[in-house]
Amino acid sequence: MQFPSSLPTLHQEFIEQCLPKLAKDTRIVGVAVSGSYADNSLDIYSDIDLLIAVEPEEFGAIMNDRLSIISNLGEMAAGFTGEHVGEPRVMITLYGPDALHVDFKFVKVDDVTTRVDEPVILWARDSRLAKGLGKGKGQYPPVDPQWIEDRFWVWVHYAGTKIGRGEYFEALEFLSFLRVQVLGSLALQQAGLEARGVRKIEQLLPDFAKELRMTVAVPERESLLNATEHAITIYQNLRNDITECCKAQALAMNYLHKLRNTNTE
Known part of the structure; x- marks a missing residue:
């Protein structure tokens, strides 16, 4: 995988070691990254926003297992759901030993068309994630x-x-x-x-x-x-x-x- 030249080592190393682990779970269709990574503004202070696309019929099981899934991706010090920001599908985490903030958003692969930005695909099992992200355009909700x-x-x-x-x-x-x-x-x-x-x-x-x-x-x-x-x-x-x-x-x-x-x- 070719990473942006500006990607901090801490962020790159986390992504490199977690992708093979996620790929082993056959319920996961693909992994993309959004936020500052996608718009090329990520720096040493940024978190990582990972989009985990899953098989629709496995979504319930993944939601039950997601804490276990992400705890195996590194030295997770804390992890909790994102109801306080209006997104219960998100897991907000902190990994050691260097205090890296990573957000995981678990979605059905069919639902990736609804989004606020344009994620970059890091890994995919097949073409469904790319096809889903190819539909529509990510747009942050405007104010009225x-x-x-x-x-x-x-x-x-x-x-x-x-x-x-x-x-x-x-x-x-x-x-x-x-x-x-x-x-x-x-x-x-x-x-x-x-x-x-x-x-x-x-x-x-x-x-x-x-x-x-x-x-x-x-x-x-x-x-x-x-x-x-x-x-x-x-x-x-x-x-x-x-x-x-x-x-x-x-x-x-x-x-x-x-x-x-x-x-x-």
Whole structure:
């Protein structure tokens, strides 16, 4: 197998030693790799995202056996399922001795047509994996500006209530949510990039990343109000081609204004 010249030794060695082990399981049809490997941006800090295509009729059995399967691929220190990221088919692992993060996504070979990127095939038992990946095109889900606008001002009011009550850490979480789900995603999408929250935004949109710094607060009332107002300004500069929720915006902005003028001493 020919690996990219930029592939770190740690990642290459893991792939080289695990592929023959996976190939011995006749229930596995093929193995592909996605993520930063597929788009040629993998570095020493990257994890490995492996797609394990399996015989459809064996999928249930593989799901039952998958912890055993991946534990035999190296010095696995931890492994768990990905329900917390909305993908129970994924096993998230950490291998020693050099702390390598590897994600395994087990799918029926018939289901590989539905994907968010374009995996690179590392090994295949037959042509089915290639045929499946040859259908359609991997696309990361775009954000819908109107969907965001319909919710944004209610979210802002929610943040205001938490600041007003003194739930400052909850308000900090809200600002993080806005950066990922709204601000970063909209900015990346408008730049013609995938709407992946704030992933690599420092490299992709350095000037915008500087703006985002103004939305980072400390758990104090004044800092949180300032950061929320900066987030609103950034959002208003990003939104376009939508029907604005003027009444909700006015209510939320008035609420923040009252908080500004409320004596908390």
